[in-house]
Amino acid sequence: MDTSAHISKSARITRNVIALGFVSLFTDAASEMIYPLVPVFITLLGSNVLILGVIEGIAETTSAMLKLISGIISDKIGKRKLLVVLGYGTSTLIRPITGAVSAAWQIIFVRMIDRIGKGIRTAPRDALIASSTDDSIRGKAYGFHRAMDHAGAVIGPILALFTLIILFLVFKIQDTVLILRWTFLLAIIPGLFALLALILFVQEKAAPVSSTKKVTFSLKQFDRKYIIYLSIVTLFTLGNSSDAFLLFRVQDALHHSKTLYSTIYSTPIIGDMVGKFGDLEAQKKLIDILFIPLVWAFFHIIKVIFSTHLGALSDKMGRKIVINIGWGIYAFVYFAFAFLDRLPDGLQIVITFVLFAIYALYYAFCEGAEKAFVADVVKPELCGSAFGLFNFATGLSALPASVIFGLLYKKFGAMAAFGTGATIACTSMLLFAIFVKERSKRLRS
Secondary structure (H helix, E strand, O other), X not given: OHHHHHHHHHOOOOHHHHXXXXXXXXXXXXXXXXXXXXXXXXXXXXXXXXXXXXXXXXXXXXXXXXXXXXXXXHHHHOOHHHHHHHHHHHHHHHHHHHHHOOOHXXXXXXXXXXXXXXXXXXXXXXXXXXXXXXXXXXHHHHHHHXXXXXXXXXXXXXXXXXXXXXXXXXOOOOOHHHHHHHHHHOOHHHHHHHHHHHHHHOOOOOOOOOOOXXXXXXXXHOOHHHHHXXXXXXXXXXXXXXXXXXXHHHHHHHOOOHHHHHHHHOOOOHHHHHHOOOOHHHHHHHHXXXXXXXXXXXXXXXXXXXXXXXXXXXXXXXXXXXXXXXHHHHHHHHHHHOOHHHOOHHHHHHHHHHXXXXXXXXXXXXXXXXXXXXXXXXXXXXXXXXXXXXXXXXHHOHHHXXXXXXXXXXXXXXXHHHHHHHHHHHHHHHHHHHHXXXXXHHHHO
């Protein structure tokens, strides 16, 4: 009886994981006040989809390199929280400066520093979750953390939309670019809440490490299962371009849709507000700005609903099958987005929400399971390094993935770009099914 009670208690999501969940919630709320509006902002500054690919690729590659270094250092010093605080603090302070840039290329430097913060915090944070969680519910714990992160991503666009409306109705700002700038600057507020939650409520769970231990790193220290798994996940990531392209695709397709604009004009209050906003082209841009955050918030609501449950599903069914289901969903959605602009006007809005709902399931199936797989197959004392390498390899692929996608989109169109991503996903699924071995469910329980 006592043993059973102990197992039941240890198998609950801990206070530390809950606290880290709220840190991610506030941080993502701050980030998502900005992120879904960046494609519109770049367009207003006179740039195109290619610069978006460069911005996202360089940002994620910068982050990837630091994730590896930070993970190794966290194993060496045994102080995960210190690095996590440094990482979140860097991102919180630099991110709102997006609102101060005068040209699209300058966003590269803001995003780089933002991603430096992400690079510093990610591996130590993931290792901190692993050390705070019973191994029988790893999938559930990582799924919960991702659900909280996505809850912030629901709140962020809603805050952005609320801010946009207040700036227009109360402060009478009618310059589209200026409204976006103020919205970006105000994103510092939820970021500061994240820092307070981290400093006050997250406790250090990393095991003490000898200060005489040298900082070393070698692939030989990792299990062969981990290396094969990492290689195939990296291949998948080469076809996994930034989600900003999906928002760009929606904006590109719906900007020519008469149904969207007629629906907005017929909506009380919002329609009146838009109708007073400059000329017809300025009104269309404002509608884009208002619509995109709604799509993005809806996308993350689906993630919040399913992430914890589907992460826990990998604890029962096994990581492998759950991850491959997610990759299959990804391939389907990318194929479907290639044809979005070929649908009748009346269907484009509905299908946009349907596709984002399905795409959210890819994240819900994969995010918790992919990270739990790492913790399953590496030694606890190497957890920081393993997560660092995992995030380094997948993040490093973001530069070619996003730049190639941007080039394909600009030169050959959406069908070639999205079709390439879907094909790489299908190839990765096949290799994953054949070559990846996982630890048995019995050993995890």
